Amino acid sequence: MADDALFDASEQKTFLTGRPYREFPEPAPLDKHGPATVLSMVNQKGGVGKTTSTINLGACLAEQGRKVLLVDLDPQGALSAGLGVSHDEEQVTVYDLLFDNTASIHAAIKHSNVSGLDLVPANIDLSAAEIQLVNEVGREHTLARALRPVRNEYDIIIIDCGPSLGLLTVNALACSHGVIIPMECEYFSLRGLALLTDTVEKVRDRINFDLDIVGILVTMFDRRTTHAREVMDRVVEVFGDRVFDTVITRTVRFPETSVAGEPIITWAPRSQGAEQYRNLARELLERTERGTA
Numbered sequence: 001m002a003d004d005a006l007f008d009a010s011e012q013k014t015f016l017t018g019r020p021y022r023e024f025p026e027p028a029p030l031d032k033h034g035p036a037t038v039l040s041m042v043n044q045k046g047g048v049g050k051t052t053s054t055i056n057l058g059a060c061l062a063e064q065g066r067k068v069l070l071v072d073l074d075p076q077g078a079l080s081a082g083l084g085v086s087h088d089e090e091q092v093t094v095y096d097l098l099f100d101n102t103a104s105i106h107a108a109i110k111h112s113n114v115s116g117l118d119l120v121p122a123n124i125d126l127s128a129a130e131i132q133l134v135n136e137v138g139r140e141h142t143l144a145r146a147l148r149p150v151r152n153e154y155d156i157i158i159i160d161c162g163p164s165l166g167l168l169t170v171n172a173l174a175c176s177h178g179v180i181i182p183m184e185c186e187y188f189s190l191r192g193l194a195l196l197t198d199t200v201e202k203v204r205d206r207i208n209f210d211l212d213i214v215g216i217l218v219t220m221f222d223r224r225t226t227h228a229r230e231v232m233d234r235v236v237e238v239f240g241d242r243v244f245d246t247v248i249t250r251t252v253r254f255p256e257t258s259v260a261g262e263p264i265i266t267w268a269p270r271s272q273g274a275e276q277y278r279n280l281a282r283e284l285l286e287r288t289e290r291g292t293a
């Protein structure tokens with residue numbers, strides 16, 4: 001009995017990162033919106049939770065009173081589908097914003113079912129962009145130009161990147177204040193992370209001096225496997241405080257939400273996954289709004 005109590009107490013005192021547990025403050029309400037902090041969700045590996053994290057972090061930030069715009073920068077268009085935004089032929093997409101100077105971002109923006117959460121969709125047209133961008137003047141700044149008209153209307157813009165470190169992702173990095181790197185706790189993920197942080201550093205040195213890694217987000221964590229725990233220890237050892245204390249654990253709830261086309265906070269509002277993304281939103285705001293309030 002006494003042992004149980006001890007065990008419970010120690011369980012509660014640490015995050016899955018191994019660091020001591022603490023509460024993240026409730027974000028302060030805003031009396032006006034904008035200018036936006038722009039964040040890119042980047043990892044050149046597919047299936048690590050970029051789109052899931054973009055949708056659910058975005059939804060939780062909106063729930064916490066922020067005006068949020070999500071930008072789909074993956075030709076697969078999973079972000080739009082994940083938010084239940086139906087496909088229509090006439091829709092203005094991010095591709096049009098990149099290459100057609102007459103396209104309006106206001107026409108491209110769709111409202112989601114979550115109040116305060118909007119998105120700019122993408123579709124398969126975007127797969128041609130990587131090659132088309134090569135010949136553009138100021139090719140790394142094409143996305144920045146496209147987003148400029150709405151930067152003062154949102155508090156946070158999150159760009160959901162595709163699984164590559166090509167020109168589209170460089171465009172996202174070039175117009176971002178910060179990068180969020182979702183990763184799965186697998187040995188090979190660590191090697192990919194080195195290439196990714198090199199790319200972020202190159203963009204910072206050459207194009208965007210203010211670019212910073214806001215945080216590394218461990219997703220699909222399975223605490224029952226020794227391998228995942230070992231990789232977690234290594235990630236914290238290498239990246240230290242950069243690793244978010246909030247960890248997203250593996251649950252079938254997330255694949256369900258993609259099918260349902262809604263974020264977890266409306267699909268299963270009281271689930272552990274919903275609480276984890278709410279916590280991530282608070283932790284993120286603590287990191288990005290610190291000192292600016």
Ligand code: ADP
Pocket residue numbers: 045046047048049050051052053078219220221248249250251252253254255256258
């Ligand atoms: P990416 O955008 O990096 O390719 P996704 O966000 O699309 O990755 O996620 C890949 C798959 O993993 C999707 O089917 C998604 O539903 C699932 N998934 C994401 N997060 C979790 C999680 N925490 N637990 C279980 N499955 C998840």
Ligand code: MG
Pocket residue numbers: 050051052074078160161162
């Ligand atoms: Mg994706």
